[in-house]
Amino acid sequence: MRSIRSPLVGICAAVMLVALGGVAAVSHASATLYKWVDADGITHYSDRPAPGAEKVQIAAAQTYKGTPTPASTPRRAATAPAAPRYSRLEITRPSEGEAFVNNGGSVDAVAAVEPVLANGHQLWFVLDGTRQPDPAGGSLTMTFQVDRGTHTMAAVITDDTGRELMSSAGVTFYVRQNSVLANPPRGPLITPPKKKG
Numbered sequence: 001m002r003s004i005r006s007p008l009v010g011i012c013a014a015v016m017l018v019a020l021g022g023v024a025a026v027s028h029a030s031a032t033l034y035k036w037v038d039a040d041g042i043t044h045y046s047d048r049p050a051p052g053a054e055k056v057q058i059a060a061a062q063t064y065k066g067t068p069t070p071a072s073t074p075r076r077a078a079t080a081p082a083a084p085r086y087s088r089l090e091i092t093r094p095s096e097g098e099a100f101v102n103n104g105g106s107v108d109a110v111a112a113v114e115p116v117l118a119n120g121h122q123l124w125f126v127l128d129g130t131r132q133p134d135p136a137g138g139s140l141t142m143t144f145q146v147d148r149g150t151h152t153m154a155a156v157i158t159d160d161t162g163r164e165l166m167s168s169a170g171v172t173f174y175v176r177q178n179s180v181l182a183n184p185p186r187g188p189l190i191t192p193p194k195k196k197g
Helices: 007-027
Strands: 030-039 043-046 054-058 088-093 099-101 106-114 123-129 141-145 149-159 165-168 172-176
Touching: 007 099, 088 149, 106 123, 106 149
Parallel strands: 099 172
Antiparallel strands: 030 043, 030 054, 088 106, 106 141, 123 149, 149 165, 149 172
């Protein structure tokens, strides 16, 4: 008895043809398949010949070449707000070459900053090349106890992370103390008494 061919068989055969065509297209630009119908009326496809099969030429698979994606531009890192530009940072006291004499080594340091310090920024005094441990604060002045000798003073501004934004030119100053040995007392000349006799 002969089976009745269902429409589903035709759909399966078409799907199989497309699948085999895809496989063939991947391996070759175009390929040859063989098609035959068996005794039950089922259509078969193969890449190998079978008795009574007919050759079916499969065209090369269609390809699609999309438009190239434009190269992405690298993202810019989020930039921190620009630090204010200071137009002036200088030591106004001590002045260049100033001498402090007999004052016990007390030296007032004063800096001038324009524009005013931004929030989070600090002004530091630098005495003899060493940044002092405490910032100057809003008054921009500090008093230092300095030994006798030659010294330098400068100032720096830092941001809230401690990064140095600007530094002033240094000034040289002197601390002098008069000494008793340098200025011996003066008075009548004392001579030893003459020996008798």
